[in-house]
Amino acid sequence: SDISTPEGGALPTAEGTSSVREPLVPDLFAADPSAHVFDGRLYVYVSHDQDAGLPFDDEGGHFGGMVDYHLLTWDAPDGAARDLGPLLHVDDVPWAAGHMWAPDAAAANGKYYLFFPAKDPDGVFRIGVAIADHPEGPFVAEPEPIAGTYSMDPTAFADDDGTHYLFWGGLWGGQLQRYRDDVADPANGVPAVGEPALGPRVARLTPELTALAEPSREVVIVDEDGEPLTEGDPRRFFEGCWVHKYDGRYYLSWSTGDSHLICYGTADDLYGPYTYRGVVLTPVVGWTTQHSIVEAAGRWWLFYHDALASGGVHHMRSVKVAPLDYTADGEIVTIEP
Ligand code: FUB
Numbered sequence: 001s002d003i004s005t006p007e008g009g010a011l012p013t014a015e016g017t018s019s020v021r022e023p024l025v026p027d028l029f030a031a032d033p034s035a036h037v038f039d040g041r042l043y044v045y046v047s048h049d050q051d052a053g054l055p056f057d058d059e060g061g062h063f064g065g066m067v068d069y070h071l072l073t074w075d076a077p078d079g080a081a082r083d084l085g086p087l088l089h090v091d092d093v094p095w096a097a098g099h100m101w102a103p104d105a106a107a108a109n110g111k112y113y114l115f116f117p118a119k120d121p122d123g124v125f126r127i128g129v130a131i132a133d134h135p136e137g138p139f140v141a142e143p144e145p146i147a148g149t150y151s152m153d154p155t156a157f158a159d160d161d162g163t164h165y166l167f168w169g170g171l172w173g174g175q176l177q178r179y180r181d182d183v184a185d186p187a188n189g190v191p192a193v194g195e196p197a198l199g200p201r202v203a204r205l206t207p208e209l210t211a212l213a214e215p216s217r218e219v220v221i222v223d224e225d226g227e228p229l230t231e232g233d234p235r236r237f238f239e240g241c242w243v244h245k246y247d248g249r250y251y252l253s254w255s256t257g258d259s260h261l262i263c264y265g266t267a268d269d270l271y272g273p274y275t276y277r278g279v280v281l282t283p284v285v286g287w288t289t290q291h292s293i294v295e296a297a298g299r300w301w302l303f304y305h306d307a308l309a310s311g312g313v314h315h316m317r318s319v320k321v322a323p324l325d326y327t328a329d330g331e332i333v334t335i336e337p
Helices: none
Strands: 030-038 041-048 069-074 081-087 104-108 111-119 125-132 155-158 164-168 201-204 239-246 249-255 262-267 274-281 291-296 299-306 318-324
Touching: 030 069, 030 104, 030 291, 030 299, 041 081, 041 104, 041 291, 104 155, 111 155, 155 239, 164 239, 239 291, 249 274, 249 291, 274 291, 274 299
Parallel strands: 030 318
Antiparallel strands: 030 041, 041 069, 069 081, 104 111, 111 125, 155 164, 164 201, 239 249, 249 262, 262 274, 291 299, 299 318
């Protein structure tokens, strides 16, 4: 493999991790890293932070300047991460008006798919897909968002048989609280404290990866007693889910938003319910916390972001990486940022 182990942008060795990790690309404010190995090379698809001078609010208005994505990769062992530049600008997406938030990517059918959320001209988040012949693009967006999707933070998971599933959803600015059973109602909000929390959505994709093959369903996350996590519980799902498989078991990990954790649960069925298992990442500098988990170069990695380099400006973030380990019981060892 040509995946590197960085010094200043390179992947850290487990032993050589410094107490303060450096941004993978110091001169790029980027966030929401989605890491994949395509054709033996590690790629990290990231959203692109820009300060548009927009006011801070609970709907993430200050993230409104995000209009494109970037792609990071490594060329040589021990080399630095390289920014391959902008991918897919909002102006190139016929249905989108702005808010190009957390993306993900997938490979199938000899092509590469970039899944992304964006707001339509009515300010409603939808999820789109763009297709390329190479992992680096150029990506061409489908003319319409994926029917049946809404909210944001898509993640595409390929199961062992090659079937792809799309997970998505995020609260507050991500608008998931507006929906019940795929239907929006302005009267809907987050459940009352103590009621079952809202989970992310999941649906199988068609083989072409451009449409849902079934209506979406809610992914239920339960506690150790099998009871759904409730609104008000600091472990409940907020946004930014990721799915990976380890030792034959599905791992769902997610950001808890206002309690600033990355948590995870496991399931034997991809659709869940997922049983809460623990904390992947303790709070970072900055309000949002986001991640992906990937096996590359012979070990597991956590890609995440924080706002340390900008002095804690929530919408000016940097992408980082840390080694991720499992116990013999398959528990993820909690990482300190
Ligand atoms: O980067 C914009 C939004 O902030 C993402 O979609 C969320 O996951 C949070 O990181």
